[in-house]
Amino acid sequence: MKRSQDYQLTARPVVSFSDEYPAGYTDPYHSHERAQLSYAVSGVLRVTTDDGSYVLPPNRAIWIPAGVGHTTSCRESVKFHAVYIDPAFDALPEKCRVFEVSDLVRALIGEVISFHQPYPEEGREERIVRMLLDEIPRMPRVDINVPMPEDNRILRVCRLILDNPAEHSDIDHWAAVAGMGRRTFTRAFKNQTGMGLATWRMQVRLMHALSLLHAGLPITSVAYNSGYESPSAFTSVFHRSFGFTPSHYLARQASGA
Known part of the structure; x- marks a missing residue:
């Protein structure tokens, strides 16, 4: 399975994938050229940035802007979905935030995960991507974090x-x-x-x-x-x-x- 760094070179502005972390796993401090939206399907993720530490139970998502350094860890095994988004898009959050994942956003991410890369720039795939981008700023915020x-x-x-x-x-x-x-x-x-x-x-x-x-x-x-x-x-x-x-x-x- 491709890891997140492989997706940084994609020709498309939005990509998504599923992955799993084993119990006790820690992803070392790193950042991405793209903004990241990740949520736990099962298990609980802990994400720590320079500014805060966040906990993600199932069906909570975190938005991490492009270039923000962070570590990710879990106590038990975790399955999660991640979306990487070109930061050039307007109206996207400028700071880390934790959201409730709506049924619609969950379904849209699932569709993006199923795309063959690179997906067509016009047509059904592009419309789904646009709808996902429209929904991200509308997801209700959940404050489960501590400032660092x-x-x-x-x-x-x-x-x-x-x-x-x-x-x-x-x-x-x-x-x-x-x-x-x-x-x-x-x-x-x-x-x-x-x-x-x-x-x-x-x-x-x-x-x-x-x-x-x-x-x-x-x-x-x-x-x-x-x-x-x-x-x-x-x-x-x-x-x-x-x-x-x-x-x-x-x-x-x-x-x-």
């Missing part, structure tokens, strides 16, 4: 928390990791991320919990593996953040709601 800092000292802390969301070290520990005093670290962290350490870590834990829920772990296991003291504490935070309980969330996902 530019300061390398704060970035070191953020990467360690992303790698182990259940870690319970206090702010003094993380200030020491950053090589800062407590007050300096607290102020710098908020300046760099727009939120305090506790709020940022809560967002990371929720992102991690979503991955574990989609991997099929029981809610009790998800709670403890995500750093919560009890399933009830996890359910409370989850409900406050998303508007429904973890079990209701999974039911909605299963029904396609």
